[in-house]
Amino acid sequence: MENGDCCPKQRTMVQAKTWILTKHFEGLPKNSNFELKLEQLPEPKDGEVLLEAIFLTVDPYMRPLSRVRMNEGDVMIGTQVAKVIQSNNPTFPVGSHVVGRCGWRTHTVSNGTDLIPIMHDWPQDIPMSLALGTVGMPGLTALYGIEEVLGLKAGETLLVNAAAGAVGSVVGQIAKLKGCKVVGCAGSDAKVAFLKDLGFDEAFNYKSVTSLDQALKDASPDGYDCYFENVGGPFSSVALPQMKNFGRIAVCGGISLYNDTTPQTGPYPHLTMIFKQLKMEGFMQSRWEHKNPESLRRLMAWVKEGKVTYREHITEGFENMPAAFMGLLVGENIGKAIVKV
Amino acid sequence: MENGDCCPKQRTMVQAKTWILTKHFEGLPKNSNFELKLEQLPEPKDGEVLLEAIFLTVDPYMRPLSRVRMNEGDVMIGTQVAKVIQSNNPTFPVGSHVVGRCGWRTHTVSNGTDLIPIMHDWPQDIPMSLALGTVGMPGLTALYGIEEVLGLKAGETLLVNAAAGAVGSVVGQIAKLKGCKVVGCAGSDAKVAFLKDLGFDEAFNYKSVTSLDQALKDASPDGYDCYFENVGGPFSSVALPQMKNFGRIAVCGGISLYNDTTPQTGPYPHLTMIFKQLKMEGFMQSRWEHKNPESLRRLMAWVKEGKVTYREHITEGFENMPAAFMGLLVGENIGKAIVKV
Numbered sequence: 268m269e270n271g272d273c274c275p276k277q278r279t280m281v282q283a284k285t286w287i288l289t290k291h292f293e294g295l296p297k298n299s300n301f302e303l304k305l306e307q308l309p310e311p312k313d314g315e316v317l318l319e320a321i322f323l324t325v326d327p328y329m330r331p332l333s334r335v336r337m338n339e340g341d342v343m344i345g346t347q348v349a350k351v352i353q354s355n356n357p358t359f360p361v362g363s364h365v366v367g368r369c370g371w372r373t374h375t376v377s378n379g380t381d382l383i384p385i386m387h388d389w390p391q392d393i394p395m396s397l398a399l400g401t402v403g404m405p406g407l408t409a410l411y412g413i414e415e416v417l418g419l420k421a422g423e424t425l426l427v428n429a430a431a432g433a434v435g436s437v438v439g440q441i442a443k444l445k446g447c448k449v450v451g452c453a454g455s456d457a458k459v460a461f462l463k464d465l466g467f468d469e470a471f472n473y474k475s476v477t478s479l480d481q482a483l484k485d486a487s488p489d490g491y492d493c494y495f496e497n498v499g500g501p502f503s504s505v506a507l508p509q510m511k512n513f514g515r516i517a518v519c520g521g522i523s524l525y526n527d528t529t530p531q532t533g534p535y536p537h538l539t540m541i542f543k544q545l546k547m548e549g550f551m552q553s554r555w556e557h558k559n560p561e562s563l564r565r566l567m568a569w570v571k572e573g574k575v576t577y578r579e580h581i582t583e584g585f586e587n588m589p590a591a592f593m594g595l596l597v598g599e600n601i602g603k604a605i606v607k608v
Numbered sequence: 609m610e611n612g613d614c615c616p617k618q619r620t621m622v623q624a625k626t627w628i629l630t631k632h633f634e635g636l637p638k639n640s641n642f643e644l645k646l647e648q649l650p651e652p653k654d655g656e657v658l659l660e661a662i663f664l665t666v667d668p669y670m671r672p673l674s675r676v677r678m679n680e681g682d683v684m685i686g687t688q689v690a691k692v693i694q695s696n697n698p699t700f701p702v703g704s705h706v707v708g709r710c711g712w713r714t715h716t717v718s719n720g721t722d723l724i725p726i727m728h729d730w731p732q733d734i735p736m737s738l739a740l741g742t743v744g745m746p747g748l749t750a751l752y753g754i755e756e757v758l759g760l761k762a763g764e765t766l767l768v769n770a771a772a773g774a775v776g777s778v779v780g781q782i783a784k785l786k787g788c789k790v791v792g793c794a795g796s797d798a799k800v801a802f803l804k805d806l807g808f809d810e811a812f813n814y815k816s817v818t819s820l821d822q823a824l825k826d827a828s829p830d831g832y833d834c835y836f837e838n839v840g841g842p843f844s845s846v847a848l849p850q851m852k853n854f855g856r857i858a859v860c861g862g863i864s865l866y867n868d869t870t871p872q873t874g875p876y877p878h879l880t881m882i883f884k885q886l887k888m889e890g891f892m893q894s895r896w897e898h899k900n901p902e903s904l905r906r907l908m909a910w911v912k913e914g915k916v917t918y919r920e921h922i923t924e925g926f927e928n929m930p931a932a933f934m935g936l937l938v939g940e941n942i943g944k945a946i947v948k949v
Contacts, residue, residue: 331879499878521878532873537840537862538672540890547888549881 281308281317283374285342286588288333295526295596296330301343301589311376317353318367318375318382320585323606324399325592326433330525343371343588346404348385348395359384366398371588373608386563390571394579397570400433400603401577406566407559408519408552409437409495413445416517416550417493421446424487426506429497429522430470431458433603437566438495439467440575447493450486452502454598461601465576479505493517499524504533507545516547526596578602622649622658624715626683627929629674636867636937637671642684642930652717658694659708659716659723661926664947665740666933667774671866684712684929687745689726689736700725707739714926714949727904731912735920738911741774741944742918747907748900749860749893750778750836754786757858757891758834762787765828767847770838770863771811772799774944778907779836780808781916788834791827793843795939802942806917820846834858840865845874848886857888867937919943 287302311317324346336344349367351359356379359365364385369375385398393402400406412434413419425442429435430451439449443466450469451462462470469486476482483491483506490511496503499521510516524531539545555562569575580600582591585608595604628643652658665687677685690708692700697720700706705726710716726739734743741747753775754760766783770776771792780790784807791810792803803811810827817823824832824847831852837844840862851857865872880886896903910916921941923932926949936945 331883335883496878499876503876503878518878518881521876521882524876524878530875532875534871534873535840535844535862535865536877537837537844537859537865537890540859540888541862541892542672542676543890544892544895545890547881549878549884549886551882551885554885 280310281374282306283308283372284585285373286371288337288339288341288343290339291334291337292330292526294528296589296593298589298593303586306372308374308376311353311355314356315376315378316351316356316359316382318349318365318369318377319352320347320349320369320373320375320608321364322348322394322396322399323371323585323588323608324404325588325595325604325606326405327520327522327525327595329592330596331521341370345369345371346399347372348398349375364389364395366403373585386567390567393567393570396579396581396603396605396607397577399605400579401437401570401575402563402566404552405433405603406437406575407555407562408434409441410562410566411552411555411558412495412517412519412550413438413441415555416548417495417515419445419447419493423492424448424450424489425493425495426450426452426483426487426491426509427495427497428452428473428502428506429454429520430467431455431461431601432497433600434519435495435497436461436465436578436602437575440465440569443467444569444574448487450483450491452482458601461578473502480509483509490514495519496521498522500531501533504536507536507539508543510539510543510545512543514543514545516545518547518549522596580604582606584608621651622715623647624649624713625926626714627712629678629680629682629684631680632675632678633671633867635869637930637934639930639934644927647713649715649717652694652696654696656717656719657692657697657700657723659690659706659710659718660693661688661690661710661714661716661949662705663689663737663740664712664926664929664949665745666929666936666945666947667746668861668863668866668936670933671937682711686710686712687740688713689739690716705730705736707744712929727908731908734908734911737920737922737944737946737948738918740946741920742778742911742916743904743907745893746774746944747778748896748903749775750782751903751907752893752896752899753836753858753860753891754779754782756896757889758836758856760786760788760834764833765789765791765830766834766836767791767793767824767828767832767850768836768838769793769814769843769847770861771808772796772802772942773838775860776836776838777802777806777919777943778916781806781910784808785910785915789828791824791832793823799942802919814843821850824850831855836860837862839863841872842874845877848877848880849884851880851884851886853884855884855886857886859888859890863937921945923947925949 283306365382368381431453451467452473494516497520500523624647706723709722772794792808793814800811835857837859838861841864
């Protein structure tokens with residue numbers, strides 16, 4: 268109380284809520300891996316802005332990447348759509364929106380690095396959360412995987428797993444736009460119904476089929492030209508022999524492996540790869556970052572024209588970020604998992 | 609005796625010795641998988657030639673391919689250098705030499721399909737057996753793996769295993785010609801000495817090192833741009849994480865896997881492939897067959913200039929083909945395994 272009047276600056280300081288990784292994940296993430304921590308933010312300096320998160324994303328990549336990029340005690344990595352609420356940087360005026368790599372936090376002081384302004388002509392009727400999904404990183408991942416890695420051509424047959432997820436659902440739709448036959452696998456009947464709604468030619472629940480091998484054969488008796496891999500593990504061992512000669516595989520994710528405490532093992536793929544002359548390539552969308560502005564416009568155009576539709580799985584409340592993330596890793600979401608602050 | 613004079617044609621007929629696959633291999637091939645069988649050959653008809661084998665090749669691919677391409681009772685698949693000893697086909701005059709896909713047999717009647725004449729200007733001082741090795745399929749495999757699959761560039765570091773074999777020894781030498789650093793692994797100290805003689809920058813005996821992981825790190829602390837894979841299995845699981853970002857892997861063989869009765873398993877490669885954005889491609893040299901004439905000339909030129917040297921592991925006697933093949937699969941050979949009839 269004795270400082271009541273003498274510290275006006277202190278009073279206007281903003282308190283950010285943040286989620287800390289207290290301990291590296293072992294197996295499936297648990298509540299005890301996370302801690303909600305309050306952080307006093309300094310006043311933005313010259314060139315800096317103060318951001319307020321509106322939507323945050325949880326993505327499967329955060330699980331393996333936490334091990335590579337984070338130390339215990341760090342704020343969880345991640346991207347958000349945020350509003351500029353205070354600005355000393357003319358590039359980001361107050362009231363404008365950005366996509367920022369801020370981590371799991373409600374408020375951030377940023378110097379503008381790692382911030383990308385939301386398209387100035389973002390349509391009013393399309394939620395800005397799509398900048399974290401179909402018209403953001405997952406959409407770009409789908410697009411680059413198809414165009415840059417697979418070189419998918421009209422008339423080819425594409426297999427995609429985790430097909431009801433943020434990436435897979437866009438993969439299947441773009442492949443349909445390119446004139447391909449699309450086979451999608453997902454882990455629930457509701458997801459399979461979603462895939463059928465999206466226009467997938469074939470879709471099945473890999474958890475309930477008697478034989479994954481037979482289901483893949485039934486869905487495309489001639490085999491697969493391309494395979495967009497989001498799952499890895501035993502699924503991949505069954506799918507690989509069903510590729511056609513000279514088949515291409517884009518390795519985008521391996522969600523079935525992310526929570527292993529000891530790495531799962533499977534048969535070595537060498538013989539299949541040789542006799543079928545398969546090409547398999549791991550990738551991250553950041554490789555083609557220079558193409559993002561044009562690619563995001565294409566994705567947005569498809570969305571506006573209704574050629575690519577979207578579905579979101581929205582969790583309300585910043586305090587539920589760990590729950591949203593843990594749910595994602597066990598496949599609770601259909602479409603893009605988003606946290607609304 | 610009563611037919612003595614009446615069947616002159618029968619008398620001039622040639623008897624071929626052949627090796628039959630009596631039973632599909634289970635595990636390492638054994639003598640009991642093979643049977644030497646005599647076959648009466650008919651007179652060559654119009655357009656046909658009679659061939660006499662001079663050199664036959666045994667190659668690791670025969671082990672897995674037997675399962676895919678052969679039935680029990682078939683003559684073992686394979687290629688030979690043969691001399692035309694009777695001809696009704698002007699393309700193949702008597703006394704000329706061919707490379708023929710005749711299988712394991714001393715004599716063959718052929719209509720010319722699957723025969724390729726030996727280069728008309730084959731140098732006198734170079735044994736024709738090289739048409740089964742450095743200036744034949746294994747040399748082409750090395751060349752296409754490097755140029756078409758890996759796109760190896762000067763200054764890059766290449767890892768090759770089974771490096772003292774018919775393919776690996778050429779791979780390392782071509783990579784040196786291209787200005788690369790070459791690290792080779794082989795399974796005996798004598799093989800390692802051979803690799804050093806060939807000019808490999810680093811070579812080690814993977815069987816005697818304390819840690820394969822550490823040996824690979826020591827040989828190239830910065831990692832590997834390219835990896836020419838002849839071995840597969842646990843070796844590959846150790847090597848993969850040592851690739852540089854955007855590393856390329858040409859999957860040519862998997863000799864450590866060919867004799868599995870139940871497939872060996874290893875950790876799934878997906879996470880490494882994603883984070884390092886690796887590209888892995890299985891291939892067979894036949895894909896670039898249209899380039900063979902020019903490619904064989906290049907290989908021969910390197911041999912004549914002494915830029916690519918060769919070593920052969922020659923087994924005498926057609927009756928020893930199974931022994932030569934079984935020896936190959938346990939690594940008895942340094943350089944190309946050849947059987948001289």
